[in-house]
Amino acid sequence: MYTVTLQDYPQLPEELRLQAERRYARTLEKALGGTEGLAAAYKAWSWAEESLDEISEEDRSLALRWQRAAIKAAQEGFAALGETDTAYFEVRLER
Template identity: 50%
Template sequence: MQVIESTFVVNLRDYPEELPPKERIAAETRYARALEKQLGGPEQVAAALDTMQSLEESPPEVVSPGDLTLLKAWGKASVAARQAGFRDLGEGEGAYFEVRLV
């Protein structure tokens, strides 16, 4: 049996109505898989998230061209992942997916 260790976790937050756990997990899984597909895998998602968090704490003048490329890729991946995550739920007003390193 192969054990897959996750490097990041996705949680659906502030959905306006109570979702059955099965639907919530399915939406979070769709979101995570879309991020992985867009960025190249779970390790790349974790690396991108780590870099994004570092950039939030850095002054704008230290942002490199590589960081700007990553920002664009993250933005594109986030849009695709959001669409995938909400696909069977409809848009939940104010709802969002939180992505954290574990």
């Protein structure tokens, strides 16, 4: 499981925020093959971002898939809202 929250979007009605979060999550899941694929790609991306060590080719591929999917998901999430300089979507995996 995971949660998506829209952060730092000024003065946004609750229903519009929830719709944007759902669009973002739906796009991620579609691009990454559901919740399991999403979790694996997110973990690989996080590891790649934080690691000073070399990562495996498989993890590198997953991290790149996450990056592409997250960009597309953000475009979908912001589609009805318009982007701002400060707003972003935060994904948190539940342990």
